[in-house]
Amino acid sequence: MRGEExxxxxxxxxxxxxxxxxxxxxxxxxxxxxxxxxxxxxxxxYSLYSEHEYALRVxxxxxxxxxxxxxxxxxxxSLAFKMAKSAGPNPRWKSLPLPQKVDFVPGLFHESMExxxxxxxxxxxxxxxxxxxxxxxxxxxxxITINTRSITNSHxxxxxxxxxxxxxxxxxxxxxxxxxxxxxxxxxxxxxxxDAQSLAEYAYEEAVTSLKKTKIEDGETNVVIAPVxxxxxIVNSAVPSFLGDSVQEGVSLMGNELKKKIAxxxxxxxxxxxxxxxxxxxxxxxxxxxxxxxPIIQKGxxxxxxxxxxxxxxxxxSTGSCVRYSKYRxxxxxxxxxxxxxxxxxxxxxxxxxxxxxxxxxxxxxxGVANVHAVNPMTGFFSLPVTSGFSVEHGEITGGIKPFLITxxxxxxxxxxxxxxxxxxxxxxxxxxxxxxxGHIHTQSLTCVHL
Numbered sequence: 545m546r547g548e549e550x551x552x553x554x555x556x557x558x559x560x561x562x563x564x565x566x567x568x569x570x571x572x573x574x575x576x577x578x579x580x581x582x583x584x585x586x587x588x589x590y591s592l593y594s595e596h597e598y599a600l601r602v603x604x605x606x607x608x609x610x611x612x613x614x615x616x617x618x619x620x621x622s623l624a625f626k627m628a629k630s631a632g633p634n635p636r637w638k639s640l641p642l643p644q645k646v647d648f649v650p651g652l653f654h655e656s657m658e659x660x661x662x663x664x665x666x667x668x669x670x671x672x673x674x675x676x677x678x679x680x681x682x683x684x685x686x687x688i689t690i691n692t693r694s695i696t697n698s699h700x701x702x703x704x705x706x707x708x709x710x711x712x713x714x715x716x717x718x719x720x721x722x723x724x725x726x727x728x729x730x731x732x733x734x735x736x737x738x739d740a741q742s743l744a745e746y747a748y749e750e751a752v753t754s755l756k757k758t759k760i761e762d763g764e765t766n767v768v769i770a771p772v773x774x775x776x777x778i779v780n781s782a783v784p785s786f787l788g789d790s791v792q793e794g795v796s797l798m799g800n801e802l803k804k805k806i807a808x809x810x811x812x813x814x815x816x817x818x819x820x821x822x823x824x825x826x827x828x829x830x831x832x833x834x835x836x837x838x839p840i841i842q843k844g845x846x847x848x849x850x851x852x853x854x855x856x857x858x859x860x861x862s863t864g865s866c867v868r869y870s871k872y873r874x875x876x877x878x879x880x881x882x883x884x885x886x887x888x889x890x891x892x893x894x895x896x897x898x899x900x901x902x903x904x905x906x907x908x909x910x911x912g913v914a915n916v917h918a919v920n921p922m923t924g925f926f927s928l929p930v931t932s933g934f935s936v937e938h939g940e941i942t943g944g945i946k947p948f949l950i951t952x953x954x955x956x957x958x959x960x961x962x963x964x965x966x967x968x969x970x971x972x973x974x975x976x977x978x979x980x981x982x983g984h985i986h987t988q989s990l991t992c993v994h995l
Contacts, residue, residue: 583685
């Protein structure tokens, strides 16, 4: 019997043992992760990481016991059962997911990622930048992660899926009499096949362009938000209102807005983890419910919310949106599963960035923001320091910008969106397990305050 089959059989036995003690339902999730991270600057370094995790949920009279462990031992079953007996009942609980037909998403794993050599990783980082005395430091790096996750429960659900994820980045720091500038560019996918030269050239040009810094005038400003800051702002301040637990608990700003217009008619916000070949895609969620495409906002109308089994059982069912994660630490099994968006796509009226800037004529490009953890998801308001960006005059980038605050409401920001660039990027947000596919966003509803 192969190793993976042995592990799944062991999981089935743990479930059977706990059920024999009198549990109503049992679920076991197992995850094995192999990761290599590497970077190159003045010297080359890499690190290896491997982890095998288990998470048990045991249900007894609507009480949910939870146990996390790395190695199955003989007392795991009895310990998990005791935790269920000591937990308080959840009146909303109905059932763990029943087995359903799962359409497995193709192209989530590339076998070459298991055999790649360290020398190949550093070879892939090679690039050349023209000599420039202003360059202080250039750094590049990347990672490869291979993960296998399996879910078994007492209703006969038994699923397993293997995936690979890779990434590469380059950063460039320059300094001159005008000041200092920083440029950064990254890419990700399921196979280590990136254009290191293009990443390096972009980072260098961005760093040089940001040397000359302009002071921004206070007040409501025409703003183009780059994919990374826009992704982090919208995920931290707006997306929590589209999650089913917030809706059912009565704390969502959008709970009473279903089928109402909340955005421009051209705007769409779609959660779709079923796209083949995407590193954020999956065939089923972390409870075993089939992954689904969910149009959250469609043609400006609020169309639906994301649900797990617990809250989905109170409405029209799970949307396959249950994820095991924690803020700052990303996906892991140490916490109970919860509702989250993982594969958002921002769509709408689109044309090249140069034309978006021509439409804006005068304003700023937000390249980066800090303290996204400080936004208020209960109100949608944010006030964030801008860490990088560019000034725009007559539709052309004229240089960098001095530090300032950008303030506003995420939902007013969405209402003010007039265009999205055709140049797009998939961004892994910093706090949540959410990847956002978007272009640069042009909006007119934010306020700048210089520091």
